[in-house]
Amino acid sequence: MKDRFLFPKLAAVLLLIQLSVPLFSCTEQKISNKVIFRGAGNWEMPPAFHGNPWAPGGAAISSASWYLYEPLFLFYLTEKKYVPRLAVSMSESADKKTLQVKLRKGVKWHDGHPFTSKDVVSTFAIGFLQTWAVWNTLLSIETPDDHTVIFKWRKPCSHLFKTRALIEKITSPYHIYGKWTERILPLMKKQNDFIKEKEEHGIPARTIWTRFSDHPVIEDLVRKKKEIREDLFKYKPSQATGTGPFMLTKVSASDMVLEKAKDSWTAKNVHIDQISLARWPTNEVMWAFLIAGEIDGAHPATPKEVAEQIIKLNPKTHMVTPSDWAEFGLIFNLKRKPMSDNQFRRAVSYAIDRDLVRKIAYYYGTSVTEYSLGIIRSQRDQWIPREELGKWEKYAFNPQLAAEILISAGYKKNRRGYWCDPEGKQINIEISTIPASDFVLGAESISSQLMKLGIKCTVRIVMDQLYGSKLSSGDFDMVTQFLGDMRRYADPATVFENILSRGGYISTATQFPEEVKGPEGKIINVYDLSERLQEYIPDTEKKQITKTLAWVINTYLPILPIFEKNIMVFYMENKRVSGWPDMSHPGWSLVSGGIEGVYCLFMTEGLLKGARR
Amino acid sequence: MKPKLNPLLRKILLSVITIFIALSFTFALMRLMPGDIVDQWARELQMTQGLTYDEAYKIASTRLNYDPSVPIYIQYGKYMAGLFSGNLGMSLHYRIPVSTIIIKALPWTLFVTSSAIFISFVIGVFLGMLAAWRRKGLLDPFITFYATLTRAIPDFLLALILVVVFAVHFRLFPIRGAYDIDTPPGFNIAFFLSAIHHAVLPIIATTFQTLGGWALAMKASSTSVLGEDFMMVAKAKGLKERRIITQYLGRNAITPIITNAAIAMGAMFGGSIFIETIFGYPGIGFFFGQAIATRDFTLIQGLFLLTTFAMIAANLLADLIYTKLDPRITFE
Numbered sequence: 030m031k032d033r034f035l036f037p038k039l040a041a042v043l044l045l046i047q048l049s050v051p052l053f054s055c056t057e058q059k060i061s062n063k064v065i066f067r068g069a070g071n072w073e074m075p076p077a078f079h080g081n082p083w084a085p086g087g088a089a090i091s092s093a094s095w096y097l098y099e100p101l102f103l104f105y106l107t108e109k110k111y112v113p114r115l116a117v118s119m120s121e122s123a124d125k126k127t128l129q130v131k132l133r134k135g136v137k138w139h140d141g142h143p144f145t146s147k148d149v150v151s152t153f154a155i156g157f158l159q160t161w162a163v164w165n166t167l168l169s170i171e172t173p174d175d176h177t178v179i180f181k182w183r184k185p186c187s188h189l190f191k192t193r194a195l196i197e198k199i200t201s202p203y204h205i206y207g208k209w210t211e212r213i214l215p216l217m218k219k220q221n222d223f224i225k226e227k228e229e230h231g232i233p234a235r236t237i238w239t240r241f242s243d244h245p246v247i248e249d250l251v252r253k254k255k256e257i258r259e260d261l262f263k264y265k266p267s268q269a270t271g272t273g274p275f276m277l278t279k280v281s282a283s284d285m286v287l288e289k290a291k292d293s294w295t296a297k298n299v300h301i302d303q304i305s306l307a308r309w310p311t312n313e314v315m316w317a318f319l320i321a322g323e324i325d326g327a328h329p330a331t332p333k334e335v336a337e338q339i340i341k342l343n344p345k346t347h348m349v350t351p352s353d354w355a356e357f358g359l360i361f362n363l364k365r366k367p368m369s370d371n372q373f374r375r376a377v378s379y380a381i382d383r384d385l386v387r388k389i390a391y392y393y394g395t396s397v398t399e400y401s402l403g404i405i406r407s408q409r410d411q412w413i414p415r416e417e418l419g420k421w422e423k424y425a426f427n428p429q430l431a432a433e434i435l436i437s438a439g440y441k442k443n444r445r446g447y448w449c450d451p452e453g454k455q456i457n458i459e460i461s462t463i464p465a466s467d468f469v470l471g472a473e474s475i476s477s478q479l480m481k482l483g484i485k486c487t488v489r490i491v492m493d494q495l496y497g498s499k500l501s502s503g504d505f506d507m508v509t510q511f512l513g514d515m516r517r518y519a520d521p522a523t524v525f526e527n528i529l530s531r532g533g534y535i536s537t538a539t540q541f542p543e544e545v546k547g548p549e550g551k552i553i554n555v556y557d558l559s560e561r562l563q564e565y566i567p568d569t570e571k572k573q574i575t576k577t578l579a580w581v582i583n584t585y586l587p588i589l590p591i592f593e594k595n596i597m598v599f600y601m602e603n604k605r606v607s608g609w610p611d612m613s614h615p616g617w618s619l620v621s622g623g624i625e626g627v628y629c630l631f632m633t634e635g636l637l638k639g640a641r642r
Numbered sequence: 643m644k645p646k647l648n649p650l651l652r653k654i655l656l657s658v659i660t661i662f663i664a665l666s667f668t669f670a671l672m673r674l675m676p677g678d679i680v681d682q683w684a685r686e687l688q689m690t691q692g693l694t695y696d697e698a699y700k701i702a703s704t705r706l707n708y709d710p711s712v713p714i715y716i717q718y719g720k721y722m723a724g725l726f727s728g729n730l731g732m733s734l735h736y737r738i739p740v741s742t743i744i745i746k747a748l749p750w751t752l753f754v755t756s757s758a759i760f761i762s763f764v765i766g767v768f769l770g771m772l773a774a775w776r777r778k779g780l781l782d783p784f785i786t787f788y789a790t791l792t793r794a795i796p797d798f799l800l801a802l803i804l805v806v807v808f809a810v811h812f813r814l815f816p817i818r819g820a821y822d823i824d825t826p827p828g829f830n831i832a833f834f835l836s837a838i839h840h841a842v843l844p845i846i847a848t849t850f851q852t853l854g855g856w857a858l859a860m861k862a863s864s865t866s867v868l869g870e871d872f873m874m875v876a877k878a879k880g881l882k883e884r885r886i887i888t889q890y891l892g893r894n895a896i897t898p899i900i901t902n903a904a905i906a907m908g909a910m911f912g913g914s915i916f917i918e919t920i921f922g923y924p925g926i927g928f929f930f931g932q933a934i935a936t937r938d939f940t941l942i943q944g945l946f947l948l949t950t951f952a953m954i955a956a957n958l959l960a961d962l963i964y965t966k967l968d969p970r971i972t973f974e
Contacts, residue, residue: 074924076746077736085737160701239700262737282924283819307818308922313802314817321810323817494937497685534685 063302064639066606067325069309074282080269082200083155084262088269089200095625096287096304097271098198101130106519106618115199125185125565132176137292138202139276146172147203151210155201158213158254165234166190168221185565192518202270209261220250274299274633283308298635319346319599326600328624330467333392345604350393350595351617356405356513358590362505364540367450372438374586378424380431380482381475387592390471394592399423401586402579403524405513406593412521412575421583428482447485458486462509463496472509500538512588516621521575522562529578530559539587548580555581596620608636657954664950672939673714679734679937680710731940740944743929750820751925754841755910758848763903766853770860771892789854798916801847808843815843818922844921864895897967901960908956912949
């Protein structure tokens with residue numbers, strides 16, 4: 030007999046099966062004696078993921094890279110100290126044009142091959158193919174023996190370029206990548222000869238590539254490099270081969286598993302057997318992970334109330350806030366009225382309660398309440414003497430002074446209570462920001478404070494993809510952005526190469542003039558000074574230039590820093606692992622270069638162990 | 643007399659033309675979007691390495707081995723030539739064939755979306771029918787309220803709530819992924835169970851949002867059927883209520899809904915960007931989101947082709963089904 034209810038019955042059965050599967054499937058992890066560290070991060074999803082560190086989708090750009098690969102040295106930013114990893118020592122020649130690095134003996138790649146100086150050459154040669162910035166100064170790398178590498182520079186090497194070379198991860202064993210290395214080395218020589226010839230005519234090395242792009246030698250180099258690159262990109266091993274303390278064993282869309290490398294030179298210190306990484310979808314999901322105790326270490330930007338809730342709901346969670354070595358602040362478009370008026374920018378700087386913005390946007394930042402220097406707040410005293418700083422204008426919150434500045438500069442309020450420029454036109458400012466919660470909250474807070482003063486101000490949220498072009502095309506009044514970037518090198522050169530240099534991303538946005546009146550009343554070329562900072566110069570000159578450029582920023586205000594960003598690192602003590610060091614450990618200063626590097630350091634130093642019973 | 647083309651053939655031909663126009667349109671539209679993959683990368687390099695934009699752009703273009711300055715008509719010609727030879731191109735970001743990404747991601751998306759459509763359709767249609775039949779009961783306003791509410795809640799927020807409640811608080815389901823990483827993928831029970839277990843929350847998230855829509859549509863359709871003469875006759879004949887609802891009301895009211903279901907099946911090929919991103923689910927929606935963010939034109943085009951094709955095929959299918967369900971309607 031035909032069953033009239035066959036369809037609904039079938040549907041109900043299927044539905045029941047679907048919903049009852051969890052009863053048969055176990056959600057809890059299988060119990061094992063392994064010490065597992067659970068982290069979170071990102072990597073390309075399979076099928077895109079592979080083990081070639083150079084091709085898009087490779088392991089080197091994943092969160093696992095710090096566990097897989099190691100650099101020659103780590104650089105502690107707070108102590109300005111190099112910590113040996115794959116290298117054991119280094120020595121520089123008196124003229125700073127040669128850097129000899131002695132490599133650690135007994136280091137092995139994950140496939141068992143010994144680590145030698147050829148592997149360093151192989152990594153830097155492919156780095157040359159991929160236009161690493163260090164090659165603007167680096168001339169060649171020599172290998173007198175298996176455990177010595179000599180970096181030869183075009184000119185005396187600065188701290189910035191030396192550090193760039195020393196902290197690069199060594200990712201390319203010669204026994205795997207040698208076939209490409211051997212094809213690259215002749216091109217390197219050809220390019221060096223060309224650059225040397227041009228440099229003799231006074232043309233800076235970093236500009237040669239763009240200035241002579243249609244020269245036959247460059248065209249030939251480009252073509253050959255492209256061929257090698259295409260060939261290199263085709264190589265997609267399923268596993269990554271590094272020298273790091275962990276080996277990659279499993280990768281899925283949502284998880285990545287690394288097992289302790291038994292032959293690693295750090296193996297005797299490492300007490301963690303396995304690292305399990307979860308995909309990091311959004312900060313909101315990470316908060317849920319942290320509350321659930323799923324993660325041993327993560328650093329999602331979190332509002333104060335949420336951070337407190339996480340710690341309350343999961344009492345094993347602790348938080349440290351090391352500096353991100355960058356500041357959050359405003360960029361002014363100096364080509365647009367009224368931002369083009371220095372007096373208006375001064376008034377805005379006095380009108381904003383920067384500490385209040387910090388509390389609203391990013392509570393755990395460090396307030397910048399007085400000056401606008403470019404140099405991050407925590408490093409200020411190292412570069413600018415206090416007695417000198419005391420003579421400079423302080424932009425402490427003072428809305429009354431802001432109003433007085435506007436009045437003395439010819440601005441007037443209209444009947445509606447809004448400020449008008451000296452021509453009588455009402456001021457309407459827009460603050461552009463990316464759709465990140467801290468950026469939007471910061472922009473909204475600044476906007477409401479300016480409105481309180483009577484400056485009509487609105488906030489426009491711009492998609493990430495369009496933000497860069499908005500900045501470079503000058504299509505904005507003010508934007509919120511990271512400024513004063515001293516990440517990875519703790520060097521003021523990186524601050525000013527962004528804010529006051531030819532083509533720097535902030536100087537392009539602000540349209541800051543190349544020449545201005547300096548602190549002693551003479552015209553100075555800020556772009557030249559900024560470029561000089563990147564070269565090897567005596568410490569006294571470096572401090573002098575830094576001081577001069579910081580004065581320029583504080584006086585002409587192309588930017589206004591609001592707070593120094595501190596990274597909120599949540600870690601869980603004694604659930605799966607224990608032994609987290611406090612903030613006095615200099616390793617925390619590495620967070621701005623990649624937090625996994627910090628976790629890995631604590632593991633290889635033997636600090637992180639299994640939970641105490 | 644002019645020779646007449648077979649109506650079905652004509653419909654298929656029209657569908658092919660529609661696909662061609664849609665593809666050309668999206669191709670042009672994508673190139674009009676501000677920013678490209680090289681530009682994105684160049685700006686990142688400019689910010690992190692202190693380079694000028696021109697320097698950074700050259701480096702980015704070199705590293706990607708891709709030159710966006712190639713004239714658009716040449717790019718279009720290459721793309722179309724590739725399509726006709728069955729080649730969807732190479733993803734600019736991932737550097738693997740677009741077809742590989744689609745082949746790997748599509749089964750996950752189809753698994754979740756087809757389950758969700760099936761569940762929401764069955765429950766929604768049943769509830770809609772009941773609500774129309776018992777118009778003065780509580781079910782009718784409840785369904786309207788539910789549908790309004792679920793349409794108003796963004797899918798990513800709903801997904802987050804599900805994660806917090808069912809994965810974090812009650813620990814009933816996994817927080818992320820498509821299967822347990824310790825389970826080897828393949829034709830085995832453990833993998834099958836793990837995959838279903840991981841799909842439950844994404845399925846609930848999708849079902850929860852679409853269920854109200856089916857219920858409302860079915861209610862509207864059923865209400866119009868209720869006024870038909872044959873319904874009166876059925877009642878007058880003294881047939882049982884259950885039989886009237888299922889055999890007379892349901893069977894007649896479901897016709898337009900089935901057409902919608904066919905179209906929904908076409909839409910399911912696109913997945914859900916937010917739900918798949920939040921659950922770390924390796925489906926089409928996740929890759930769509932990534933491709934848009936990185937301006938991976940070839941991948942976006944490949945995914946657009948898939949969804950366009952699926953939608954048009956679903957429309958064609960809906961037309962066919964409709965002619966079968968309602969003999970009064972023909973292609974003519």
